[in-house]
Amino acid sequence: MKRSLTALLALCLLAAGCGGATGGGATKDGAAAYPRKGQTVQMIVGFSPGGTTDTWARVLADGLSKETGARFQVVNKPGAGTQIAQSYMLGQPKNGSTISVIGMPSGLNYVYTGEKAPFDRSDFLPVGALGYTPNTLVARTDSPYKSLQDVIKAAKAKPGKLNAAFDGAADDAVVYSQLKSTEGVTFNTVTFNGGSEKVQALMAGDVDFYCGALSGVMPQVKSGKFRVLAVFDEKRSTLVPDAPTAKEQGVEILSPNRFGITMSKGTPENIRKGLEDAMRNVSKDSAYAKRNESTFVERQFLDGPKFIEFWTDQEKLVKTASKNFGI
Missing domain, CATH: 3.40.190.10 (Periplasmic binding protein-like II)
Structure with missing residues (x-):
């Protein structure tokens, strides 16, 4: 009987250990793994279907779904220069179930002097960037x-x-x-x-x-x-x-565009890092690279810290442009 109980306990422990390998277990520090296999993640896009940002997001969503086993679903919420989309994402639970696509610098209209956006940079938790044009x-x-x-x-x-x-x-x-x-x-x-x-x-x-x-x-x-x-x-x-x-x-002007993913500030770091790692893996996937060619957006991966640096630099340029144009 003791031998049977011991064997049963071993099987339970083995099953628990295997859970993490499929994305349904826990990380080394005991936090729940993210994204979980079978989990649905809304990817909010602030533009109508069919445009560059939407097309890029759908290719990425497919790549992330295949990489993680989760279901990344693009949800379009156009309007107000992406403010409707970002406001929606920021209003959802801070658990990784809702993320948003943000373009740089086009998504930074919240810094415009004439806009009264209900959020600013401090409300976001940047995950990483993968698109460049x-x-x-x-x-x-x-x-x-x-x-x-x-x-x-x-x-x-x-x-x-x-x-x-x-x-x-x-x-x-x-x-x-x-x-x-x-x-x-x-x-x-x-x-x-x-x-x-x-x-x-x-x-x-x-x-x-x-x-x-x-x-x-x-x-x-x-x-x-x-x-x-x-x-x-x-x-x-x-x-x-x-x-x-x-x-x-002879004109010293640089103006890059990057497409990235962000979450709400307050989302646990293991969730942000889990998605950052998934994006890094997708960036190296040949099947994703082939599909991404149709978007005319280059693959250039930036992790969270580097994306924050780029975000900060672009904010400065947008603030100057805002003053020059009175917007």
Whole structure:
């Protein structure tokens, strides 16, 4: 009888030990593992389905689901420059069941002087970033502007006359603000509701150029409808290797975009770290890499601390842009 009880106890202990291997057990410090196998995690996206951010998020959600055994589900809550999405996420339980996608710098409109956002940087717990795309200046292929310097010369000759597509997001505001500071040029900013409307306006010839994420205009660039005048990065993009950087044209402006994941401040560290580790593993997965190619967003992983550094630097640029544009 003693032998039977001993064997039963051993089996129970073995089963308990195996639970952690499938994501349903505990970490070394006794905290519950995260994400758990079979757990549903809402991934909130502040844009409508079909856009760059949404498409990237869905590819990542699929990769995380396969990596962890949890079910990551994209939930779209567009509006108010992603404030609706972030407010929703921040209002949910701080247990990892709800996370959100945040873009840098486009998701930082809470720093705008004219916006009264119900949250600020201190309310977030950054997990990590995995997507990267540089900002670019783009014109129609039949435009007289063939380079960034062409635009600068025209803007100096006719201050405030060139029509620049503008959606109030931080990516275009930061570039226009830096062009004003470094080159002394101003444009007539024509406001639209989001990147897709800016693209449509440029296609129709309603504006002279578009500033925004390269990933958002790659279909038009590949089809020959748009020309990339400048890439605001340290080096040329592998997606458009013939397009020069702003630096190559004598303009010292860098404007990167990163897509990352954040939770609410107060979420336990083991939960944040569990998702950070899962994102790191997904970034190395060849199947994810292949699917991610369709988004035109490059894979560049930043862990939590590095993402916080990037976030802080971008906030400074957005604050300056906010003052320059009065937004």
